[in-house]
Amino acid sequence: MKKLVILTLLIVFAFSAVAQIQPRWGNYNLYDNVKRVTSVTVYEGANDMNYQETFKFDSTGNLTTYIRKGFGHKQVVDYPLEIEPDSLVRSDFDKDNDLIEKRQFHPNGSLYHSSHYVYSAPHQLIMVIDYEYSEEGVIVVRTLTEYNKLRNVVSIRKFTPDEVMLLDEQYTYDHYSNLVKKVQVFYDEVADTQTKIVEKRKYKYDRYGNWYSQQYILNGSKRYTTTRTIEYYSHR
Numbered sequence: 001m002k003k004l005v006i007l008t009l010l011i012v013f014a015f016s017a018v019a020q021i022q023p024r025w026g027n028y029n030l031y032d033n034v035k036r037v038t039s040v041t042v043y044e045g046a047n048d049m050n051y052q053e054t055f056k057f058d059s060t061g062n063l064t065t066y067i068r069k070g071f072g073h074k075q076v077v078d079y080p081l082e083i084e085p086d087s088l089v090r091s092d093f094d095k096d097n098d099l100i101e102k103r104q105f106h107p108n109g110s111l112y113h114s115s116h117y118v119y120s121a122p123h124q125l126i127m128v129i130d131y132e133y134s135e136e137g138v139i140v141v142r143t144l145t146e147y148n149k150l151r152n153v154v155s156i157r158k159f160t161p162d163e164v165m166l167l168d169e170q171y172t173y174d175h176y177s178n179l180v181k182k183v184q185v186f187y188d189e190v191a192d193t194q195t196k197i198v199e200k201r202k203y204k205y206d207r208y209g210n211w212y213s214q215q216y217i218l219n220g221s222k223r224y225t226t227t228r229t230i231e232y233y234s235h236r
Helices: 002-020
Strands: 026-031 037-045 048-057 063-070 087-093 099-105 111-121 124-133 139-147 153-159 165-173 179-188 193-205 211-218 221-227
Touching: none
Parallel strands: none
Antiparallel strands: 026 037, 037 048, 048 063, 063 087, 087 099, 099 111, 111 124, 124 139, 139 153, 153 165, 165 179, 179 193, 193 211, 211 221
């Protein structure tokens, strides 16, 4: 009788071990006690982890931190042991759930890009400041991107660490929020030269405010015209 019991237990343990190493597919979500998603892990194949997301909330229920670990494709996970991520993105939010900072890391944990978001009021983005870092963690490029009230980009400026301008872009829009002019000035600090590129677009609109003809002009030269046909349907 004792032999039979021992054999039965061994069989149970064997099945349990097999169950634990079964391959995984699809999405696996974790929730907190108020049914908010706190973690999402995505497998694209048998034990082939694609990415993992983590969500953190404050005491009032606002999202404060978002972390994304990308594991790449075709990397086998020896489940339940997880492979190290090949990239990591961490995002932080303010009390209005507006994104205020996003940082991107190499697998070794070193920072290679960060973005800082500036608002004039809740949800009213006016500027994004981006930093690119060297392998040693030193800032190599700083980029300022400004937006109008409709979140259209109005300017992009790039600088070296010692505040030498590399690029200056200016954008102009019409009252339909379509881009009509883009001016780019590239600065070569070594050669002490500037290169200016001016793009223009001229539109023809129908009575509903949708363009049906767009003419593209580069540095004063007409390059091409794009036309499109829009059909409208009425519901009676």
